[in-house]
Amino acid sequence: MSPLLELSRVSVAIGKVALLDRISLSVEPGRILGLVGESGSGKSLTAMAAIGLLPLIGGRVTEGEVRFAGRDIAAMSEAERRALRGRRIGFVTQNPMTALDPVQRIGGQVDIVSRMHLRLTKTAARARTLDLLTQLRIPDAAAVVDAYPHQLSGGMKQRIVIAMALAGEPELIIADEPTTALDVTVQAQIIQILGALVRDRGLALLLITHDMGVIAQICDRVAVLYCGRLAEEGPVGPIFAAPAHPYTAALIDCIPQEGTARGSLRGIPGAVPSALAFSTGCRFHPRCRRATGLCQDSAPPLLPRDAGSVACHHAGAAP
Amino acid sequence: MTGPLLRIEGLTKRFHSGGGLFSRERAMIAVRDVSLEIARGEVLGVVGESGCGKSTLARLILRLIEATNGRIVFDGTELTALPASALRAMRKRMAMVFQDPYSSLDPRFTLARVLAEPFRVQSRAMPPDAVAAMLAAVGLPETLATSYPHQLSGGQRQRVGIARALALRPDFVVLDEPTASLDVSIQAQIIALLADLRDKMGLTYLFISHDLGLVRYFCDRIVVMYLGSVVEVLPDTKAAPRHPYTDALMRSGFAPDPARRREIAPLGGEIPSPFALPAGCAFTTRCAFASDRCRSERPVLSQDPAHPVACFHPL
Numbered sequence: 243m244s245p246l247l248e249l250s251r252v253s254v255a256i257g258k259v260a261l262l263d264r265i266s267l268s269v270e271p272g273r274i275l276g277l278v279g280e281s282g283s284g285k286s287l288t289a290m291a292a293i294g295l296l297p298l299i300g301g302r303v304t305e306g307e308v309r310f311a312g313r314d315i316a317a318m319s320e321a322e323r324r325a326l327r328g329r330r331i332g333f334v335t336q337n338p339m340t341a342l343d344p345v346q347r348i349g350g351q352v353d354i355v356s357r358m359h360l361r362l363t364k365t366a367a368r369a370r371t372l373d374l375l376t377q378l379r380i381p382d383a384a385a386v387v388d389a390y391p392h393q394l395s396g397g398m399k400q401r402i403v404i405a406m407a408l409a410g411e412p413e414l415i416i417a418d419e420p421t422t423a424l425d426v427t428v429q430a431q432i433i434q435i436l437g438a439l440v441r442d443r444g445l446a447l448l449l450i451t452h453d454m455g456v457i458a459q460i461c462d463r464v465a466v467l468y469c470g471r472l473a474e475e476g477p478v479g480p481i482f483a484a485p486a487h488p489y490t491a492a493l494i495d496c497i498p499q500e501g502t503a504r505g506s507l508r509g510i511p512g513a514v515p516s517a518l519a520f521s522t523g524c525r526f527h528p529r530c531r532r533a534t535g536l537c538q539d540s541a542p543p544l545l546p547r548d549a550g551s552v553a554c555h556h557a558g559a560a561p
Numbered sequence: 562m563t564g565p566l567l568r569i570e571g572l573t574k575r576f577h578s579g580g581g582l583f584s585r586e587r588a589m590i591a592v593r594d595v596s597l598e599i600a601r602g603e604v605l606g607v608v609g610e611s612g613c614g615k616s617t618l619a620r621l622i623l624r625l626i627e628a629t630n631g632r633i634v635f636d637g638t639e640l641t642a643l644p645a646s647a648l649r650a651m652r653k654r655m656a657m658v659f660q661d662p663y664s665s666l667d668p669r670f671t672l673a674r675v676l677a678e679p680f681r682v683q684s685r686a687m688p689p690d691a692v693a694a695m696l697a698a699v700g701l702p703e704t705l706a707t708s709y710p711h712q713l714s715g716g717q718r719q720r721v722g723i724a725r726a727l728a729l730r731p732d733f734v735v736l737d738e739p740t741a742s743l744d745v746s747i748q749a750q751i752i753a754l755l756a757d758l759r760d761k762m763g764l765t766y767l768f769i770s771h772d773l774g775l776v777r778y779f780c781d782r783i784v785v786m787y788l789g790s791v792v793e794v795l796p797d798t799k800a801a802p803r804h805p806y807t808d809a810l811m812r813s814g815f816a817p818d819p820a821r822r823r824e825i826a827p828l829g830g831e832i833p834s835p836f837a838l839p840a841g842c843a844f845t846t847r848c849a850f851a852s853d854r855c856r857s858e859r860p861v862l863s864q865d866p867a868h869p870v871a872c873f874h875p876l
């Protein structure tokens with residue numbers, strides 16, 4: 243199947259600071275692509291680039307192109323891009339309160355999406371909203387539409403934001419850390435709901451998270467980002483079985499599992515640097531256990547490997 | 562000295578809200594009749610969903626807030642009966658690391674000042690080189706002493722929070738979700754640091770988290786809370802859950818292994834409002850095993866010392 247969303251070697255800058263460096267990824271209908279990396283690795287910026295929202299934060303694409311259903315979004319008018327965003331692409335943010343208006347009732351906020359993008363009447367839009375809330379297993383939807391955001395729990399608010407993202411009948415959903423602020427029980431609900439939407443409606447989903455557990459649970463492919471560059475990309479099965487990039491391996495190894503020996507988790511030393519202090523060569527080298535002189539001097543190119551690609555001078559299963 | 566380092570008995574905290582001109586006063590019980598013991602050198606985990614009372618329990622134990630009911634006995638001394646002066650002396654043996662490394666450090670103070678603060682509060686002379694030693698103990702370079710909190714990453718800030726908590730060499734530290742706002746990569750660093758410090762300084766920890774996987778990795782025993790009450794105490798990290806809620810928590814975590822992907826059967830139902838708990842077991846609204854008895858009678862924690870559970874139909 244041809245990809246619905248495709249980024250080809252997209253670079254992004256804000257002012258003079260280069261933040262993303264030649265990111266390529268694609269999402270197909272009925273598939274889930276996970277985008278993973280630590281805080282500050284560039285996940286949200288990638289999402290902003292994908293929906294043409296960079297100008298909002300003073301950023302711009304400096305290289306490469308973003309195509310939606312085969313069309314270059316840079317070649318579209320702003321009106322076309324705006325229509326694309328509510329209608330064909332649904333967006334779910336990490337903090338539901340940034341998407342919800344605190345002084346407006348829930349129902350009206352969801353209704354407006356289908357009234358605007360599907361040109362539904364007031365009554366039809368409300369019926370659609372109630373239907374959506376019920377599908378998202380919101381108990382007592384008829385009462386919830388009359389509530390204000392602060393009256394709902396974090397998990398409920400996040401489901402409302404998903405309902406808003408779905409209201410325009412999008413083909414693609416971009417969810418930026420939709421469960422990071424939530425309890426595991428609620429996270430399990432939201433992840434199940436997202437998985438079912440992809441399975442039942444053939445939606446394409448770009449799921450951003452910093453949790454390799456979430457990636458392993460529902461994604462088909464995963465793209466690992468570090469300091470604005472792709473470290474590794476490919477199908478989840480082989481990547482989790484034998485991560486070729488040391489950063490991918492390290493992210494997986496940070497999570498305690500059944501049987502993880504006490505004291506065996508050490509984390510990744512150091513921290514993600516700011517964009518002004520990216521290292522020369524491979525940007526991961528100051529934190530990498532496999533780093534050599536070559537890694538300090540030259541940036542590893544992203545090369546095809548099995549069904550994906552990897553950018554590392556010493557790619558392969560950990561010794 | 563033998564006996565537990567800390568023992569709490571029947572600890573209860575009731576909060577009141579509203580009661581103004583236009584709103585009826587409402588009361589909720591944030592912590593209900595909690596009793597537990599922590600042995601010297603033990604890491605006791607407390608786990609539960611947001612709002613279940615974990616931080617309130619921590620604040621009660623450190624007497625940052627007053628209990629409505631109950632006793633706290635620290636190293637043989639009952640804190641709840643102690644006059645203020647004696648309590649202050651006792652307090653330096655107990656410390657807390659807070660959840661949010663962004664708001665728990667005063668932005669106007671350099672790290673040197675942040676780390677000197679515990680000495681000032683206790684009117685104690687600070688040994689020379691103490692700041693450098695404290696920074697080194699948590700793996701931070703001495704050069705950071707003149708930095709301000711906003712110049713640090715989240716992980717560095719949490720290291721400062723730990724250094725500050727350990728400044729007066731306490732015996733007992735409450736860790737309130739110390740890694741909740743950090744990346745997993747940094748979380749693992751901080752947990753490793755906490756384990757090293759416990760070994761070096763002979764510390765006893767109360768470790769609060771909403772992540773059962775993390776708690777099972779780090780703690781010796783685990784207290785599971787639901788809406789203010791202890792519903793189960795797992796005697797070790799391998800113990801199979803007996804309470805349906807603990808079981809649901811375990812099933813909600815995702816292993817970083819696509820080969821162990823599972824059919825997700827999320828916990829249904831909603832958490833009841835803490836202002837309007839069901840008459841019987843608080844978990845009835847979400848429990849697959851709820852019976853008529855569960856809906857009318859509140860289960861109490863069994864006295865079974867091997868594996869206490871508060872449920873009429875344990876697994």
Ligand SMILES: Nc1ncnc2c1ncn2[C@@H]1O[C@H](COP(=O)(O)OP(=O)(O)OP(=O)(O)O)[C@@H](O)[C@H]1O
Binds near residue numbers: 282285287299515
């Ligand atoms: N508005 C902005 N102005 C300047 N730099 C920015 C801006 N937004 C992001 N950056 C920088 O871009 C890099 C990537 O940021 P981004 O927010 O995309 O990362 P992220 O992986 O989503 O992190 P997080 O998980 O914390 O949201 C960081 O170095 C960040 O400081």
Ligand SMILES: Nc1ncnc2c1ncn2[C@@H]1O[C@H](COP(=O)(O)OP(=O)(O)O)[C@@H](O)[C@H]1O
Binds near residue numbers: 576591613
């Ligand atoms: N000062 C307070 N006044 C009123 N209610 C409070 C206060 N502090 C905590 N609560 C309530 O007590 C319950 C438990 O809170 P808390 O201990 O913070 O839970 P947790 O740390 O597990 O998230 C929550 O419902 C919270 O709203």
Ligand code: SF4
Binds near residue numbers: 487489527533537
């Ligand atoms: S290129 Fe070198 S430093 Fe970078 S990830 Fe590979 S081994 Fe590590």
Ligand code: SF4
Binds near residue numbers: 849872
């Ligand atoms: S007492 Fe009843 S409702 Fe409560 S957890 Fe046990 S079986 Fe479920």
Ligand SMILES: [Mg+2]
Binds near residue numbers: 285286418419
């Ligand atoms: Mg982000």
Ligand SMILES: [Mg+2]
Binds near residue numbers: 615738
């Ligand atoms: Mg808390």
